[in-house]
Amino acid sequence: MDFLQPSTWDEALAARAAHPGAVPIAGGTDVMVELNFDRRRPPALLDLTRVTPLTEWGTDGDLLRVGSGVPYRRIIEELGDRLPGLAMAARTVGSPQIRNRGTVGGNLGSASPAGDAHPPLLAAGAEVELASVRGVRRVPVREFFTGPKRSVLAPDELIAAVWVRPSAGAGEQFAKIGTRNAMVIAVCSFALALDPARRTVGTGIGSAAPTPLRATAAEEFLAGALDWDSRGAVPPDVAAEFGRLVASAAAPIDDVRGTAAYRRHALSVLARRTLTWAWGGLP
Numbered sequence: 001m002d003f004l005q006p007s008t009w010d011e012a013l014a015a016r017a018a019h020p021g022a023v024p025i026a027g028g029t030d031v032m033v034e035l036n037f038d039r040r041r042p043p044a045l046l047d048l049t050r051v052t053p054l055t056e057w058g059t060d061g062d063l064l065r066v067g068s069g070v071p072y073r074r075i076i077e078e079l080g081d082r083l084p085g086l087a088m089a090a091r092t093v094g095s096p097q098i099r100n101r102g103t104v105g106g107n108l109g110s111a112s113p114a115g116d117a118h119p120p121l122l123a124a125g126a127e128v129e130l131a132s133v134r135g136v137r138r139v140p141v142r143e144f145f146t147g148p149k150r151s152v153l154a155p156d157e158l159i160a161a162v163w164v165r166p167s168a169g170a171g172e173q174f175a176k177i178g179t180r181n182a183m184v185i186a187v188c189s190f191a192l193a194l195d196p197a198r199r200t201v202g203t204g205i206g207s208a209a210p211t212p213l214r215a216t217a218a219e220e221f222l223a224g225a226l227d228w229d230s231r232g233a234v235p236p237d238v239a240a241e242f243g244r245l246v247a248s249a250a251a252p253i254d255d256v257r258g259t260a261a262y263r264r265h266a267l268s269v270l271a272r273r274t275l276t277w278a279w280g281g282l283p
């Protein structure tokens with residue numbers, strides 16, 4: 001197996017174009033498991049860890065651009081105040097070792113329906129920046145996933161970054177159900193982003209459909225039903241209907257981690273809970 005080790009972004013893109021069979025590797029927390037279990041035997045690995053710009057983040061206008069190689073630990077430590085929903089999800093990923101190595105770009109690259117970064121990115125309306133020697137394009141996260149472990153990423157493309165609006169007083173929450181409290185793949189997960197300035201609601205559902213997805217009918221209902229002016233307590237019937245609409249947006253299956261019926265029920269509970277937390281936490 002060849003090991004390609006570019007040290008600049010241009011070299012990485014050129015290597016990706018010249019070796020479409022090479023598997024990109026960032027933190028390696030998914031790739032190395034696949035290699036160790038012999039599920040994958042690629043002709044080459046394309047190591048991205050020396051491409052420094054992938055590990056940087058910064059602001060551009062009113063958006064944050066977070067390099068695909070920024071690990072979860074740094075999302076929590078450096079961006080927890082600006083991207084609270086993503087940071088909450090990052091805190092639930094694996095163990096300290098996995099959070100130290102694993103990246104949001106790698107989560108997107110794996111495109112697992114259970115990837116924990118996906119629901120908060122969906123809720124925040126983030127975009128994925130994809131690049132190749134042909135150029136750069138930005139794809140909304142809601143259009144990125146095409147099936148279980150499949151995405152719109154072309155064979156010659158790499159994930160450069162995610163673009164996301166910092167929360168700036170928005171209420172963001174993430175909740176995940178697992179069979180234990182740590183080192184667990186989500187049975188289902190849910191992210192919510194309430195933006196009082198725009199009066200919008202964003203949602204993201206994980207591990208309850210072939211791809212991570214938004215609950216658009218629930219978003220529209222809640223944006224119209226919340227009393228954004230008085231910010232009084234959320235009426236129980238509004239919370240219940242929001243939970244029902246979130247559950248009905250999912251398309252879960254029965255598997256070793258849980259049944260479809262349990263996942264739908266749990267999602268309605270997570271939706272109501274995160275709504276109470278996020279609404280109560282608005283400034």
Ligand SMILES: Cc1cc2nc3c(=O)[nH]c(=O)nc-3n(C[C@H](O)[C@H](O)[C@H](O)COP(=O)(O)OP(=O)(O)OC[C@H]3O[C@@H](n4cnc5c(N)ncnc54)[C@H](O)[C@@H]3O)c2cc1C
Nearest residue numbers: 024026027028029030031093094102103106107109116159
């Ligand atoms: C013990 C353990 C616990 C875990 N717990 C969780 C968990 O709780 N929640 C969770 O969501 N995940 C979990 N994971 C899975 C994994 O840690 C995450 O998916 C992580 O985000 C992967 O990031 P990485 O940088 O390690 O990716 P890598 O393993 O390096 O790559 C993953 C995939 O993305 C591709 N890729 C990486 N970077 C790029 C790029 N820039 N452009 C294009 N493609 C790219 C790779 O080719 C590969 O297909 C766990 C894994 C382990 C081993």
